[in-house]
Amino acid sequence: MNNKIVAGMVTMAGVAGLGIALSGAPALAQEFGSPELIAAAKAEGKLVYYTANFAEVEQQVIKAFNKRFPEIQVEMVRAPGGQLITRVKTEAAAGKLIADVVDHSDRSLMQPLADMFQDYAPPNAADYNPDAQISPNLWPRATLVWSIAYNTELVKDPPKTWMDLTKPEYDKMTGQVFAQSGGTTWTRIMFERQVLGEDYWAKQATTHPILYPSGAPMADSLVRGEVAMGPLLYNAIYPKQKDGAPIKIFFPPEGAPVNPYATGIPKTAAHPNAAKLFLNWCLSKEGQTFMIKELGNLTSLKEPPIYPEGFDPKIVKVWLPKFDDYVKLHAAWVADWDKTFGYRQ
Amino acid sequence: MNGQAGRRTEVTRSGGEGMRRRVLAGLWVALLLAILGFLVIYPLLTLLLGALTDTNPVVDGFSLRHLSIVNFLAVLANPNVAEALFNTLIACGGGTLIAVVIGLAFSWIVVRTNTPFKGFIAAASILPLFAPPLVAGVAWTILGSPKTGLINTLFKWAGLDWRVDFYSLWGLVFVFGIYYAPYVYMFTSSALRNMDPSLEEAAEISGASAFATLFSVTFPLIMPAIVSGMLLSFIVMLGIYGIPAVLGAPTNISVLTTYIFKLTNWSPPLYNTAAAVAIILMVVTGALVFLQQKVLSGRSYTTVAGKAYRPRNLDLGRWRWFTFGLGVVYLLVVVILPSLALIVAAFRKFMFIRDAASLFDMRQYSLMHFYSIFDNPLTMRSIYNAVEVGIITAVVGGTLAFAIGYTIHRTNVAGRRSIDLVSTLPVAIPGLVIGVAYLWAWIGIPGGLYGTIWILALAFIARFMPDTVKALSTSFLQIHRELEEAAWVCGKGMLGTIRTIVLPLARPGVIASMTLLFVLAIRELGSSLFLYTSNTMVMSVLLLDYYEGGNLGKTAAFSLVQTVLLGVLIGGANWLSRGAAQGSVARAG
Numbered sequence: 031m032n033n034k035i036v037a038g039m040v041t042m043a044g045v046a047g048l049g050i051a052l053s054g055a056p057a058l059a060q061e062f063g064s065p066e067l068i069a070a071a072k073a074e075g076k077l078v079y080y081t082a083n084f085a086e087v088e089q090q091v092i093k094a095f096n097k098r099f100p101e102i103q104v105e106m107v108r109a110p111g112g113q114l115i116t117r118v119k120t121e122a123a124a125g126k127l128i129a130d131v132v133d134h135s136d137r138s139l140m141q142p143l144a145d146m147f148q149d150y151a152p153p154n155a156a157d158y159n160p161d162a163q164i165s166p167n168l169w170p171r172a173t174l175v176w177s178i179a180y181n182t183e184l185v186k187d188p189p190k191t192w193m194d195l196t197k198p199e200y201d202k203m204t205g206q207v208f209a210q211s212g213g214t215t216w217t218r219i220m221f222e223r224q225v226l227g228e229d230y231w232a233k234q235a236t237t238h239p240i241l242y243p244s245g246a247p248m249a250d251s252l253v254r255g256e257v258a259m260g261p262l263l264y265n266a267i268y269p270k271q272k273d274g275a276p277i278k279i280f281f282p283p284e285g286a287p288v289n290p291y292a293t294g295i296p297k298t299a300a301h302p303n304a305a306k307l308f309l310n311w312c313l314s315k316e317g318q319t320f321m322i323k324e325l326g327n328l329t330s331l332k333e334p335p336i337y338p339e340g341f342d343p344k345i346v347k348v349w350l351p352k353f354d355d356y357v358k359l360h361a362a363w364v365a366d367w368d369k370t371f372g373y374r375q
Numbered sequence: 376m377n378g379q380a381g382r383r384t385e386v387t388r389s390g391g392e393g394m395r396r397r398v399l400a401g402l403w404v405a406l407l408l409a410i411l412g413f414l415v416i417y418p419l420l421t422l423l424l425g426a427l428t429d430t431n432p433v434v435d436g437f438s439l440r441h442l443s444i445v446n447f448l449a450v451l452a453n454p455n456v457a458e459a460l461f462n463t464l465i466a467c468g469g470g471t472l473i474a475v476v477i478g479l480a481f482s483w484i485v486v487r488t489n490t491p492f493k494g495f496i497a498a499a500s501i502l503p504l505f506a507p508p509l510v511a512g513v514a515w516t517i518l519g520s521p522k523t524g525l526i527n528t529l530f531k532w533a534g535l536d537w538r539v540d541f542y543s544l545w546g547l548v549f550v551f552g553i554y555y556a557p558y559v560y561m562f563t564s565s566a567l568r569n570m571d572p573s574l575e576e577a578a579e580i581s582g583a584s585a586f587a588t589l590f591s592v593t594f595p596l597i598m599p600a601i602v603s604g605m606l607l608s609f610i611v612m613l614g615i616y617g618i619p620a621v622l623g624a625p626t627n628i629s630v631l632t633t634y635i636f637k638l639t640n641w642s643p644p645l646y647n648t649a650a651a652v653a654i655i656l657m658v659v660t661g662a663l664v665f666l667q668q669k670v671l672s673g674r675s676y677t678t679v680a681g682k683a684y685r686p687r688n689l690d691l692g693r694w695r696w697f698t699f700g701l702g703v704v705y706l707l708v709v710v711i712l713p714s715l716a717l718i719v720a721a722f723r724k725f726m727f728i729r730d731a732a733s734l735f736d737m738r739q740y741s742l743m744h745f746y747s748i749f750d751n752p753l754t755m756r757s758i759y760n761a762v763e764v765g766i767i768t769a770v771v772g773g774t775l776a777f778a779i780g781y782t783i784h785r786t787n788v789a790g791r792r793s794i795d796l797v798s799t800l801p802v803a804i805p806g807l808v809i810g811v812a813y814l815w816a817w818i819g820i821p822g823g824l825y826g827t828i829w830i831l832a833l834a835f836i837a838r839f840m841p842d843t844v845k846a847l848s849t850s851f852l853q854i855h856r857e858l859e860e861a862a863w864v865c866g867k868g869m870l871g872t873i874r875t876i877v878l879p880l881a882r883p884g885v886i887a888s889m890t891l892l893f894v895l896a897i898r899e900l901g902s903s904l905f906l907y908t909s910n911t912m913v914m915s916v917l918l919l920d921y922y923e924g925g926n927l928g929k930t931a932a933f934s935l936v937q938t939v940l941l942g943v944l945i946g947g948a949n950w951l952s953r954g955a956a957q958g959s960v961a962r963a964g
Contacts, residue, residue: 085753086751086929087924089751107908107909112640112644117814117905121818124819126818128908183727240625241627246923248925251625254726254727254728255522255523255728256520256625273724274724275725276725
């Protein structure tokens with residue numbers, strides 16, 4: 031077991047005053063929680079999981095979790111980001127919040143709700159990059175990273191950098207997810223303007239990209255050949271490449287914008303122990319490794335256990351937005367983006 | 376159902392009994408209005424409140440402090456809303472025109488001509504109803520995309536220099552038209568079937584040609600059915616999200632529903648603005664309903680009287696093969712082509728199709744997507760839930776609609792006009808927005824409605840009440856009062872008359888309405904999105920999830936599963952009800 035994790039757990043145990051006898055329990059199970067927590071979670075037997083991620087993707091996470099803890103059933107409610115937030119707020123106000131875990135891609139929507147969530151930290155809390163967190167009780171359960179992908183059947187001279195996407199020869203071949211779609215895209219367009227230059231949007235707009243409401247339909251269009259290339263969340267396109275679609279993906283050298291999720295356990299959770307165990311597992315090295323390898327995520331662990339295929343940390347630097355900017359610049363910059371790309375709202 | 380306290384009653388019965396009936400009638404109207412209040416008015420008020428404030432009524436409390444019309448004015452002033460409204464009117468107007476031509480033509484072919492294989496054409500005319508809009512949209516993007524569409528691929532293969540582009544307003548009009556023709560067909564075919572042919576015979580004896588008879592006697596006589604079918608198909612198109620979402624998105628063509636969906640899906644979501652846009656939709660629909668009533672009022676359309684008749688068939692001679700050919704072409708365009716597209720997508724590993732040869736390369740096909748959807752435990756659960764919600768909605772909603780329809784059309788009780796109005800209101804609100812309104816309105820109700828199948832069923836009953844009541848009204852309008860009066864004269868009571876006269880005569884209509892309700896409930900997406908919980912996930916929500924997840928293969932595979940399931944269930948119901956309906960018609964005749 032990683033020394034850091036053990037250290038983290040010792041700190042946790044000390045802080046909590048639980049005095050867990052580390053030597054007594056099986057080493058592996060300790061990574062996910064104390065024997066008491068595991069027993070209590072098994073006694074609860076289930077949890078309700080609200081997520082803004084795709085149901086299908088999360089179904090795989092649940093399956094992997096159930097390999098480790100088959101006794102705990104995870105019931106999932108999935109909705110797109112904006113709808114999920116409305117539902118959570120409305121349920122909470124009516125005193126009917128069913129969720130034991132709320133998992134959201136847009137941290138700026140979750141921050142105002144931080145008080146709704148109970149104190150929670152995983153055993154390996156110390157291993158996480160504090161910049162990925164917006165509140166001590168909300169954790170980056172999933173961390174998504176942007177890449178560029180192209181259809182190998184249609185592109186013979188592929189782009190190699192973010193700047194290449196602005197080349198006139200790719201006119202009418204590119205696709206993009208529009209700015210208003212949510213937290214992950216907002217991170218990318220912030221990166222483009224702050225890192226690639228004030229005029230990057232304008233340059234890219236001259237290639238007449240097709241605009242998509244989210245990365246998933248765009249990934250599908252890329253496979254079908256409706257568009258030939260474009261920026262995509264790695265986890266939206268990687269599974270298709272894994273299945274054998276004519277796709278190549280790379281991480282451009284100018285930087286890889288990442289978007290950590292904000293995930294927490296509401297104070298009203300009816301199955302708090304099962305919820306904790308589930309999040310402990312997701313945030314553990316095992317859970318994060320699974321999400322990187324099988325789903326194409328990145329991680330907010332300070333020392334990633336592995337990297338996605340083709341991600342060389344020596345060449346590609348991870349780019350995390352400043353949360354202050356993330357909140358403050360949103361309205362004005364998205365309006366600018368819409369104007370630049372002629373997107374009508 | 377003691378609403379028949381009209382003048383006739385009082386004439387034939389004693390004064391004391393008339394009083395008792397009046398009280399009962401009042402109670403009956405009050406009961407219906409109370410049910411409608413809960414199902415329609417209350418959610419609608421929360422929606423209106425939402426449109427006029429910038430708050431979430433549940434989170435911030437039902438307060439009128441933030442009341443302003445800023446949202447509303449902002450929406451009215453936004454040129455993009457105007458554009459979406461314009462696109463909506465073009466798409467739905469054009470679509471309705473096509474739907475009326477197709478629907479009317481086929482109902483005439485099926486009911487009134489000796490075209491061969493009529494049963495087959497009748498089945499083809501109804502089939503598009505089974506396809507959820509999202510599925511229709513997906514099928515037509517596979518077929519009609521300007522870049523990768525199968526139609527264009529095949530044109531290229533055949534060496535033809537033709538191109539189709541369904542990512543356009545005209546593509547939208549075409550797909551709307553062919554998919555919503557069944558609404559017109561359903562209304563007009565039952566009207567044609569119930570029509571007394573002696574009027575047509577009279578026209579022909581007077582020397583009118585078959586064609587002239589059709590346009591001067593037949594169609595004018597079934598005008599209420601045509602207008603109702605037209606109106607309903609237009610209104611249903613107004614509320615459709617799936618088709619314009621798939622076909623309009625690539626070229627950024629917005630209609631009001633996709634615009635509303637965008638507003639609720641943005642980050643942060645703009646529900647209050649969405650509610651304000653929804654009000655515009657309501658105004659458009661309200662105007663249409665008003666128009667329909669203006670057109671239909673003051674005329675008598677009863678053609679089913681207490682006389683026996685036999686529907687007759689027109690001998691088309693050699694032309695009957697032409698009408699048969701029309702049926703085949705329709706089947707090809709509406710059912711076979713889209714189904715083939717879905718089958719290709721469902722069985723093909725990837726949808727990149729370089730050329731026609733690659734389309735027939737069998738190595739590209741597998742059961743991968745089917746394995747994957749049935750590996751997902753949500754799939755079976757969603758199917759089970761959807762069927763359960765569908766049945767509850769059909770039975771409870773159908774019964775309620777019958778009660779409302781009867782009260783509106785066959786009684787003179789005070790308050791029936793308000794019942795008519797209120798039960799028509801939900802038609803005007805897109806499912807997505809009414810979904811939020813239901814959530815806002817009903818989540819706080821004690822007793823734990825939220826989180827059960829029933830909240831979904833109630834939402835569907837309310838949302839589709841106008842469709843069901845309108846579908847039933849046609850049956851009521853065509854049953855002449857003299858039949859009921861005959862029962863009265865013979866001493867039957869109110870309920871007895873309904874049981875022995877109205878129900879048997881209206882039975883095909885009632886069963887058709889319940890079937891319609893079942894299909895609509897299974898397909899309904901917008902209002903489910905907010906009301907389902909982990910235990911009550913339904914098929915349409917899962918289908919959207921597959922689609923939004925960018926899994927065209929899984930979306931197509933699940934669409935096929937859903938289509939086959941609906942076909943089997945409805946085919947079964949139809950087969951069961953046909954015997955019953957025929958039996959009752961024989962008895963009534």
